[in-house]
Amino acid sequence: MTATDRSIELIKAAAQAAADKLAHDIIAYDVSDVLSITDAFLIASAPNDRQVKAIIDEIEDRLRDELDVKPVRREGEREGRWVLLDYVDIVVHVQHAEERVFYALERLWKDCPELPLPDDALATRGKAAEHAAAHGVEDGATQDGAFS
Template identity: 80%
Template sequence: MTATDRSQELLDVAAQAAADKLAHDIIAFDVSEVLSITDAFLIASAANDRQVRAIAEEIEDQLREKLDVKPVRREGEREGRWILLDYLDIVVHVQHSEERSFYSLDRLWKDCPELPLPADAVATRNRPEGAVTDAAGNATAGGES
């Protein structure tokens, strides 16, 4: 069994939304062979709590607007260090860089196939961790906020 076309569609929108808010190290894994509860995990990182929240909100907004879906479960909003959005077909993990390093989901799921993502999202793997954003989590020109 592999991730469905619907899962890939959700991943593409979510990954692009995360990239638009300057998430870095965005990656998706097909976990359908090892988990029966979801097809795929999307993992993205942010440099601070505010940006974690902004990325998660943008993902929710874009999936609702473009695909008319809402998460069935949302966890971690209060702390803002690791927000989990469960869409049944996919589960999105937006993590503060420190949590990502500590919990190392990438290492945990490394044996699962990596799924393709939009070019803009894949390009974020080389984005510096300290990319400058404004209060809404948007990129700012020339490092000004």
């Protein structure tokens, strides 16, 4: 099974919204073969809590206005370090750059195929790791993929 056309449409719109708000390291995975609860994950990050919230707000507004879809769940907004939007077909994770490097979600989903994204989203790669390194944050994952 692969992600549906609708899921891919949602991912692309969410990725473009994130890029428009200057998100870092936008990536999407087709998780439909390994999870039954959703088709795809979009992961993005930002250098501060305020920007995390701005990215989430833009994604939510864009998907509601352009594709007439609202999240069924929104978690983590109060802290602004890792906010999740659950649209059933897709799940969006926007993390503070430090959490992004520490939790390394990409390692969990590295065996899943990446989904195509708009060019603006692809141009954001490498920014979260640069920010975390500049602020002395180390990757929390060990060699075997477990977290310390």
